[in-house]
C-alpha cells in the first residue's frame with residue numbers, strides 16, 4: 359500500500375534520513391519511533407509531501423507520489439493529522455466532519471442549489487449518514503452538536519481524526535496522536551485506530567500506545583532505520599534497546 363524506497367533527506371550537512379526503506383501493507387497500522395532528532399518528522403513530511411527527498415521514492419497503492427504536491431496526495435486518498443489538532447472551533451463536531459466531506463462539492467453548482475435536484479438530496483442524505491457513522495466510530499455521537507472550540511484537547515483530537523476518516527482515506531498519517539491525551543483518552547484512541555480498516559502510519563513517543571496499537575514498528579536512529587518488526591521483536595532487539603529503549 360505505502361512503499362518508502364531508499365529515501366534520503368539532507369538539511370545542509372545533516373543527513374536527516376539515510377536510505378530509509380519499508381512497506382506498509384493495506385489495512386495495517388505501522389508506528390515510527392526513535393529518539394529526538396532520529397528523523398521521524400522528516401519521514402512524515404516526506405510521505406505527506408511537505409518535504410521532497412534528495413533521493414528515493416514514495417508510492418501509495420503502486421502510484422509514485424514523490425514530488426507530488428500535498429493537495430494532489432490528498433486527492434489520491436492520503437490524510438494526515440497534526441501534533442496540534444486542526445479543527446474548526448466555530449463549527450459543531452458534526453459540522454467539522456461534514457466540512458471534511460464537503461470539499462468534493464455538492465455537484466451541479468448553483469442550479470442544483472436552487473432547484474434541489476433529487477440527486478443532490480440523495481447526496482446530502484448519504485453525507486449525513488457518513489457523518490453519523492464516523493462520529494459513532496470515534497465515540498463522538500453524544501458530542502455531535504457541541505462546538506469544537508469548547509472541547510478539551512483529547513476530544514478535539516478525536517474530532518480531527520473523524521474529519522480525516524470522513525471520506526475513507528486510503529492512507530492515514532497520525533502525527534503524535536496521543537499528545538495531550540489522558541490515559542483513558544489514549545486507550546480510546548488506540549481502540550479507534552485498531553478498529554479502522556484504513557492503512558495507518560503514525561509517529562508517536564508514547565511507547566506503550568505504539569506497542570499496543572501497531573502491527574509493526576519502524577525504528578529510526580540518526581536518520582537510519584535500525585530495525586523494523588512486530589512490537590515484540592522490536593522490544594527485544596538488542597540494537598533498539600541499546601539505541602533507544604535503554
Ligand SMILES: Nc1ncnc2c1ncn2[C@@H]1O[C@H](COP(=O)(O)OP(=O)(O)OP(=O)(O)O)[C@@H](O)[C@H]1O
Pocket residue numbers: 369370372373374392393394395396397398399400401
Ligand atoms: N528544516 C531543517 N533544517 C535543518 N535541519 C533540520 C530541519 N528539520 C530537521 N532537521 C534536522 O534533521 C534531523 C532529524 O530531525 P527530525 O525533526 O526529523 O527528527 P525527529 O525524530 O522528528 O525528532 P523529535 O522527536 O525531536 O521531533 C535532526 O538532526 C534535525 O536537527
